Amino acid sequence: MGNEAIAEGAIQAGCRFYAGYPITPQNEIPAYMSKRMPEVGGVFIQAESELGAINMVFGASAAGARAMTSSSSPGISLKQEGISYIAGAELPAVIVNIMRGGPGLGNIWPSQADYFQATRGGGHGDYRCLVLAPSSVQEAYDFMFPAFSLADSYRIPVMILGDGIMGQMMEPIVKTLNPKPKIPRKPWALTGCKGRKPNVAKSFYMREGDLEAANLHSQQKYQAIQKKEERYEAIGLEDAKVILVAYGTMARISRSVVARLRQKGKKIGLIRPITLWPFPAEIFKKLVAGRKRPTLLAVEMSYGQMVEDVRLAAVDGKLPVEFLGRAGGGVPTEEEIIKKLGRLR
Amino acid sequence: MKKIYAHPRSLREVSTHYCPGCGHGTAHRLIAEVIDELGIRERVIGVAPVGCAVIAYDYWDFDCSEAAHGRALAVATAIKRVRPQNIVFTYQGDGDLAAIGTNETIHAANRGENLTVIFINNAIYGMTGGQMAPTTLLGQKTATTPSGRKADGQGYPLKISEILATLPGVRFVERTSLISPPEIMKTKRAVKEAFLNQINNIGFSLVEILSPCPTYWGVSPKDSLAWIENLLAKEFPVGRIK
Numbered sequence: 001m002g003n004e005a006i007a008e009g010a011i012q013a014g015c016r017f018y019a020g021y022p023i024t025p026q027n028e029i030p031a032y033m034s035k036r037m038p039e040v041g042g043v044f045i046q047a048e049s050e051l052g053a054i055n056m057v058f059g060a061s062a063a064g065a066r067a068m069t070s071s072s073s074p075g076i077s078l079k080q081e082g083i084s085y086i087a088g089a090e091l092p093a094v095i096v097n098i099m100r101g102g103p104g105l106g107n108i109w110p111s112q113a114d115y116f117q118a119t120r121g122g123g124h125g126d127y128r129c130l131v132l133a134p135s136s137v138q139e140a141y142d143f144m145f146p147a148f149s150l151a152d153s154y155r156i157p158v159m160i161l162g163d164g165i166m167g168q169m170m171e172p173i174v175k176t177l178n179p180k181p182k183i184p185r186k187p188w189a190l191t192g193c194k195g196r197k198p199n200v201a202k203s204f205y206m207r208e209g210d211l212e213a214a215n216l217h218s219q220q221k222y223q224a225i226q227k228k229e230e231r232y233e234a235i236g237l238e239d240a241k242v243i244l245v246a247y248g249t250m251a252r253i254s255r256s257v258v259a260r261l262r263q264k265g266k267k268i269g270l271i272r273p274i275t276l277w278p279f280p281a282e283i284f285k286k287l288v289a290g291r292k293r294p295t296l297l298a299v300e301m302s303y304g305q306m307v308e309d310v311r312l313a314a315v316d317g318k319l320p321v322e323f324l325g326r327a328g329g330g331v332p333t334e335e336e337i338i339k340k341l342g343r344l345r
Numbered sequence: 346m347k348k349i350y351a352h353p354r355s356l357r358e359v360s361t362h363y364c365p366g367c368g369h370g371t372a373h374r375l376i377a378e379v380i381d382e383l384g385i386r387e388r389v390i391g392v393a394p395v396g397c398a399v400i401a402y403d404y405w406d407f408d409c410s411e412a413a414h415g416r417a418l419a420v421a422t423a424i425k426r427v428r429p430q431n432i433v434f435t436y437q438g439d440g441d442l443a444a445i446g447t448n449e450t451i452h453a454a455n456r457g458e459n460l461t462v463i464f465i466n467n468a469i470y471g472m473t474g475g476q477m478a479p480t481t482l483l484g485q486k487t488a489t490t491p492s493g494r495k496a497d498g499q500g501y502p503l504k505i506s507e508i509l510a511t512l513p514g515v516r517f518v519e520r521t522s523l524i525s526p527p528e529i530m531k532t533k534r535a536v537k538e539a540f541l542n543q544i545n546n547i548g549f550s551l552v553e554i555l556s557p558c559p560t561y562w563g564v565s566p567k568d569s570l571a572w573i574e575n576l577l578a579k580e581f582p583v584g585r586i587k
Binding site: 016017019043045047048049051052053055056057058059060062063064065067081082085089190191192193194195198199200201202203204206 | 386387388389390392399400402405406407408409410411412413416419420421422423424426427428430431448449451452
């Protein structure tokens with residue numbers, strides 16, 4: 001199951017601390033971790049709340065462990081304060097959001113309406129999470145490896161953005177096993193100050209200029225990430241007249257639409273962002289610079305969040321950008337997408 | 346000549362920002378002395394609060410972490426679980442531990458985490474300008490209770506230490522004060538026991554220290570000691586609770 005693949009992938013990637021709280025549709029993650037963590041000598045805590053859990057992740061990460069928490073939309077809202085602190089203290093952490101319908105208590109059906117929350121901070125202050133969006137159970141497993149290593153190498157929070165369908169569906173996967181995960185040295189970690197000057201994990205800078213300097217340092221990190229870490233998948237772009245843009249579960253559905261319409265001879269393609277932040281703007285810049293003028297159709301389980309990044313990347317309307325979305329637990333179907341395509345231009 | 350008194354190794358030789366008569370300076374020093382006497386400076390990881398002591402890590406000379414307001418016990422729980430060989434303590438005010446942090450406090454205590462908790466109770470929120478704290482006394486005037494705290498509307502002073510003492514996971518709870526040299530020495534003894542309990546794997550140990558805030562009680566530093574003796578300690582009696 002997607003949720004279990006995420007948990008096992010994390011273990012294989014070296015995660016040895018998990019704190020979480022039950023919330024549907026990700027309950028399989030804490031349940032799996034409660035059994036698996038002790039097997040690898042790690043720590044599992046069912047915290048008193050989602051915000052207790054994220055603060056535990058802060059502590060575990062400050063102490064040098066690969067630490068993770070998971071939740072679903074309302075619980076991720078609770079974690080925003082902690083994520084901001086993690087970003088401000090430059091700690092590595094992995095946060096999994098298996099999105100459900102919202103806002104508020106919403107329902108337990110899938111959603112992609114937390115894109116803004118994931119990519120635009122979510123918590124207070126100028127910071128970014130690196131956001132990975134798997135679209136299969138295989139990717140749910142595989143992405144945990146770059147999630148932890150990117151978190152460690154940049155010292156940032158990394159978010160895995162899934163949804164209720166992806167978390168709950170079952171697919172066979174190939175498991176890369178990593179019995180002895182290599183964790184990088186962390187000289188900044190809190191381990192007791194033997195043989196060195198004391199370390200402090202903090203995000204608080206009251207002296208004039210210090211906070212600005214700390215922020216500039218973080219901004220440089222984010223710029224480096226934007227240069228080097230964009231990931232996406234592209235299908236059928238060479239001769240496409242229309243290009244679907246979708247991620248996660250909507251990318252699976254869009255992929256079926258592309259296959260169906262290609263069989264009928266329609267020139268249609270798909271761009272699937274894999275990193276949502278940094279958004280893969282490069283591929284769009286290439287399209288804008290090219291001679292063709294394909295129409296982009298963003299498809300989301302929301303009322304239009306990723307589409308704003310598509311519009312930004314399509315550089316002020318140089319390429320036409322259309323949108324189709326449903327939210328509140330509704331999932332756009334292949335038929336709805338095909339119908340919308342028929343109404344374009 | 347034998348040296349019988351010196352600046353503690355675990356306390357940096359800097360001036361603090363605390364007000365005249367504030368208890369934080371004394372409390373920080375007692376903790377530093379205890380850590381030095383137990384020889385654990387290189388094992389200790391402290392977790393600082395949000396409040397006047399938010400920069401306690403600038404005054405102590407060992408590994409420290411900040412924590413979001415109220416979350417110190419969640420942060421400390423994780424540090425200790427990941428690194429049980431380290432000695433992990435939190436230093437928290439009344440708002441941090443018993444208002445915004447109540448959930449983290451009660452559940453860390455209920456899980457019986459092997460932690461040392463130093464709880465500074467000065468019945469007010471100092472850093473933000475003297476607002477009501479959960480331990481503010483009935484009738485006490487604060488920035489948010491201008492005509493004095495009333496039970497009807499603001500509730501009663503919260504005896505969080507007594508509440509925590511009811512939990513089976515909690516091993517040691519003592520309330521002390523800083524009003525005189527003998528009381529300060531009792532505080533040091535309690536703090537030492539709370540650290541020894543962690544070293545000896547006995548479990549969750551909390552010392553509540555009644556501490557003066559002359560600035561926001563509206564009294565002189567000298568009168569703040571009598572304020573504790575005659576008012577605060579009547580509501581929050583000193584002594585061993587568990």
